[in-house]
Amino acid sequence: MLGRTNLEGDWGMGPIELALAGNPNTGKTCIFNNLTGARQNVGNWPGVTVEKKEGTIPFQGRSVKLVDLPGAYSLSSFSEDEAVARQYLVNNSANAVINVVDSCNLRRNLYLTLQMMEAGANVVIALNMMDEACRSCINIDVEKLAALFGVPVVPTVAAKGQGMQEVVQAAVDRATGPRRPFKIEYGPALEKPLAELEKSIRSTAGLDKKYPSNRWLALKVLEEDEGVIEEVKEVAGGRAILARAERARAALAQKGVKADSVLIAKRYEYIDSLVAQCASEACSTGNVLSDKIDKVATHRLFGIPVFFVVMWLLFEFTFRLSGPFITLVEDGFSRLGAWLAIALPGMNASGLFTSFVVDGLVAGLGTVMGIVPVLVTLFLGITLLEDSGYMARIAYIMDKPMRVMGLNGKAFIPFLLGFGCNVPAIMSTRTLESKRDRLLAIIANPFISCTARLPVYILFASAFFPAQKMPVVMSLYFIGLALAIITVKVFSKVVPEEKDEVFLIELPPYRLPALKGVVTSLWEKISDFLKRVSTVILAAVIAVWALSSLPYGVEYASRESLAGQVSSFIAPIFTWAGFANWRATVALIFGVLAKEVVVSTLGVVYKAGEGGLGAALAADFTPLSAFSFMTMTLLYAPCIATIATIRSETKSWKWTLIALVYGFGVAWLLSVLVHQVGSIFS
Amino acid sequence: MRIVEIVILATALAFAAWQIYRFFTRGPKCSSCAGCPLNCSSRREG
Numbered sequence: 001m002l003g004r005t006n007l008e009g010d011w012g013m014g015p016i017e018l019a020l021a022g023n024p025n026t027g028k029t030c031i032f033n034n035l036t037g038a039r040q041n042v043g044n045w046p047g048v049t050v051e052k053k054e055g056t057i058p059f060q061g062r063s064v065k066l067v068d069l070p071g072a073y074s075l076s077s078f079s080e081d082e083a084v085a086r087q088y089l090v091n092n093s094a095n096a097v098i099n100v101v102d103s104c105n106l107r108r109n110l111y112l113t114l115q116m117m118e119a120g121a122n123v124v125i126a127l128n129m130m131d132e133a134c135r136s137c138i139n140i141d142v143e144k145l146a147a148l149f150g151v152p153v154v155p156t157v158a159a160k161g162q163g164m165q166e167v168v169q170a171a172v173d174r175a176t177g178p179r180r181p182f183k184i185e186y187g188p189a190l191e192k193p194l195a196e197l198e199k200s201i202r203s204t205a206g207l208d209k210k211y212p213s214n215r216w217l218a219l220k221v222l223e224e225d226e227g228v229i230e231e232v233k234e235v236a237g238g239r240a241i242l243a244r245a246e247r248a249r250a251a252l253a254q255k256g257v258k259a260d261s262v263l264i265a266k267r268y269e270y271i272d273s274l275v276a277q278c279a280s281e282a283c284s285t286g287n288v289l290s291d292k293i294d295k296v297a298t299h300r301l302f303g304i305p306v307f308f309v310v311m312w313l314l315f316e317f318t319f320r321l322s323g324p325f326i327t328l329v330e331d332g333f334s335r336l337g338a339w340l341a342i343a344l345p346g347m348n349a350s351g352l353f354t355s356f357v358v359d360g361l362v363a364g365l366g367t368v369m370g371i372v373p374v375l376v377t378l379f380l381g382i383t384l385l386e387d388s389g390y391m392a393r394i395a396y397i398m399d400k401p402m403r404v405m406g407l408n409g410k411a412f413i414p415f416l417l418g419f420g421c422n423v424p425a426i427m428s429t430r431t432l433e434s435k436r437d438r439l440l441a442i443i444a445n446p447f448i449s450c451t452a453r454l455p456v457y458i459l460f461a462s463a464f465f466p467a468q469k470m471p472v473v474m475s476l477y478f479i480g481l482a483l484a485i486i487t488v489k490v491f492s493k494v495v496p497e498e499k500d501e502v503f504l505i506e507l508p509p510y511r512l513p514a515l516k517g518v519v520t521s522l523w524e525k526i527s528d529f530l531k532r533v534s535t536v537i538l539a540a541v542i543a544v545w546a547l548s549s550l551p552y553g554v555e556y557a558s559r560e561s562l563a564g565q566v567s568s569f570i571a572p573i574f575t576w577a578g579f580a581n582w583r584a585t586v587a588l589i590f591g592v593l594a595k596e597v598v599v600s601t602l603g604v605v606y607k608a609g610e611g612g613l614g615a616a617l618a619a620d621f622t623p624l625s626a627f628s629f630m631t632m633t634l635l636y637a638p639c640i641a642t643i644a645t646i647r648s649e650t651k652s653w654k655w656t657l658i659a660l661v662y663g664f665g666v667a668w669l670l671s672v673l674v675h676q677v678g679s680i681f682s
Numbered sequence: 683m684r685i686v687e688i689v690i691l692a693t694a695l696a697f698a699a700w701q702i703y704r705f706f707t708r709g710p711k712c713s714s715c716a717g718c719p720l721n722c723s724s725r726r727e728g
């Protein structure tokens with residue numbers, strides 16, 4: 001239900017609601033974080049925010065609510081994230097909207113500004129990234145822009161926290177003042193049908209004053225805005241208005257006038273005249289470096305090889321830097337386990353309790369904690385890539401290969417996110433406009449190797465391929481990516497095709513990541529991991545230890561234990577894959593809780609607390625079966641949270657089940673293939 | 683077995699049961715905010 005504009009603007013000293021709106025990647029979330037002290041994820045690439053987020057700002061004793069909206073280029077809703085922004089803005093829920101504008105791209109950014117003003121929003125422009133505009137020699141006459149547009153304009157540099165209080169002050173002043181109507185003249189050809197449509201809307205009780213303004217509704221109906229048309233259809237008398245609009249469009253077409261094109265052209269005409277009066281052109285030295293890098297990074301031939309080199313460098317950086325620290329942590333836990341195994345019985349602790357501490361806690365958690373140095377360096381590398389602006393380039397260069405497979409480059413963004421965690425990655429498919437593309441991207445996403453799977457690779461690669469650790473781990477990432485792309489191709493044959501979606505992505509200039517931002521983001525990621533260790537992973541460690549100790553009196557972690565009995569029953573299905581042992585099976589079962597649990601479970605059932613897990617694994621695995629097990633871990637099933645997300649995002653148990661059965665089938669086939677083909681050569 | 687050991691083991695098992703129950707009942711929530719594009723309510727503020 002759409003709301004009504006409060007034109008009176010009498011807000012007294014009551015709560016004020018402000019919204020942050022603007023094109024993607026203009027720094028809205030950065031401003032939100034600066035003002036509210038929140039730690040929303042930010043990145044130098046479009047699509048970082050896909051849902052709106054609320055926070056509060058203490059401001060001069062008043063309660064000011066701030067809403068961060070996903071980026072949108074216009075108020076015509078296409079994808080789900082843009083629809084969120086549009087619905088909120090059209091509802092006019094905010095007392096004022098802080099429109100975050102990229103100073104280096106005034107012309108394109110002001111299109112949304114204009115649309116919001118037409119919709120009756122109380123706009124304040126935050127002219128962000130003014131430092132970059134200065135570097136590009138773009139001179140903007142802020143006062144003149146404000147005077148011409150009739151709205152307050154505040155220069156800001158969100159990354160450095162500059163102009164934050166000023167922009168809130170301007171927005172609060174605007175929120176408490178009256179709303180000023182804004183109108184663009186679209187010329188006699190369009191003004192006549194617009195006036196007639198407005199008149200019809202006024203006489204339709206269900207539509208009059210329902211939208212920001214009757215003129216706004218007339219414009220939307222004339223330019224065939226799908227969202228508005230669907231709503232108008234439902235109102236009594238709405239269909240008559242749509243028919244009138246249709247007739248008006250036909251009449252205009254006869255004169256060679258395409259209504260929606262003229263509306264867009266007129267808006268840009270207005271913006272161009274305005275920009276010409278108050279902003280200078282960028283000098284040629286503008287983003288020269290960015291352009292030079294892009295000549296190679298987005299080259300149609302070299303782009304993909306460059307991507308592989310960047311990935312290789314990321315892994316090289318991760319492994320080289322973290323190697324000595326892994327040994328340090330593993331040795332520390334190993335010594336602690338050995339010491340406790342002697343010290344606890346010395347303190348008259350029972351065998352069961354000693355086993356709980358040494359075989360359970362130290363072995364389970366120690367194995368997982370050994371991975372922290374790798375995660376710190378990997379997350380650091382990913383954060384640097386995110387902030388640099390390279391992520392958007394990856395989506396761009398992947399457009400061609402993705403199209404061959406039946407999707408466009410935009411669908412590669414969820415794949416990139418999947419390297420972090422599949423849950424937000426699947427949710428981020430909301431940025432895709434086509435339902436078919438969304439479904440394909442969701443089903444393929446669990447094959448992308450999330451960071452939770454990395455501990456398994458590190459453990460097995462260190463134990464069985466110490467000299468080729470990095471190539472082995474990288475190969476698993478590429479197997480996952482290749483299978484995700486193949487999955488898209490396979491399912492694109494099954495899911496009916498929709499109209500081809502145009503892929504537009506803004507390539508932001510390369511930026512040097514800010515130290516504060518990198519440290520905050522890194523800490524966020526590491527603290528999230530530690531939180532998982534202290535909750536679900538710890539719980540799984542205790543549960544696996546208990547199941548390996550029961551029934552009471554059984555030898556710990558033996559085939560006769562509960563864990564052993566159940567897993568021994570299932571293990572034969574992995575015979576052809578080369579790891580039909582119950583310990584590997586129990587690790588895979590518990591790994592569905594969270595993938596790091598595979599490693600902690602192996603630590604518990606192999607009693608790694610009293611010695612190294614790597615050595616213990618050698619009794620049950622060969623290098624070939626180890627690689628086969630890693631392949632299985634990569635592909636066999638997403639974790640519980642991912643399964644639940646697939647269900648909630650597809651809203652279909654059928655597709656959730658298909659994704660699970662297909663995933664397990666592929667995992668089994670591939671690990672069998674690895675082991676059987678490998679056996680021929682070994 | 684000493685009473686302290688029993689208390690620690692019982693607490694650990696209760697903790698594990700509670701965590702796993704919570705894990706399965708709290709709905710389709712992700713376990714990590716790392717790299718997340720969503721502004722969900724579970725994310726910390728300030």
